[in-house]
Amino acid sequence: MRAEATTRAPSTSVVLVGLAAWLVPGGGHLWMGRRFKGLVFLGALVLMFALGLSLQGRLFPFEFAQPLVGLAAFANLAAGLPYFVAWAAGLGDGQVIAATYEYGNAFLIAAGLLNTLVVLDACDIAAGRK
């Protein structure tokens, strides 16, 4: 019984909620009717991402010759739709000489990592574990 439970594939709704939560920060919580939490996540994470860009932060490339750069790229990607919008708009070049460059990177990376926690929380709620 236990083995069956641990090897069971996640249900479609959990996957869909996870995808929605990743694409739109807070989207998973909004979908499940947790409006306050969803709106706070949407506002805070999109603001963090936008601040990161405005502080001359960089959207890192997927270069695995430098492992930290590759990991930072995954953290950027975890921000969801804001990442794709910024990428399509040609933002996130990063100005290394700017005094705020490292602050920008901290905001961009933290926004993605926090969104990962939000996605996991949304999946837990969708699976009935919370």
Added chain:
Amino acid sequence: MTSHLLYMTLFAFLVSLVFAVLLKDEPRQQLRFGVLTFAGFMLGALALGWLMYPFPL
């Protein structure tokens, strides 16, 4: 404008806000946890700053 303190405060506020809303469900608990986390970020950063002051790189 480049204010290190302002950016640090903004970062601490936003991260504390997300953690508080994510980890707690009751508004009072969220407020308490958020304030404590924010204070921890700020006091920790200021303490580290002062500790590093006598040892410049």
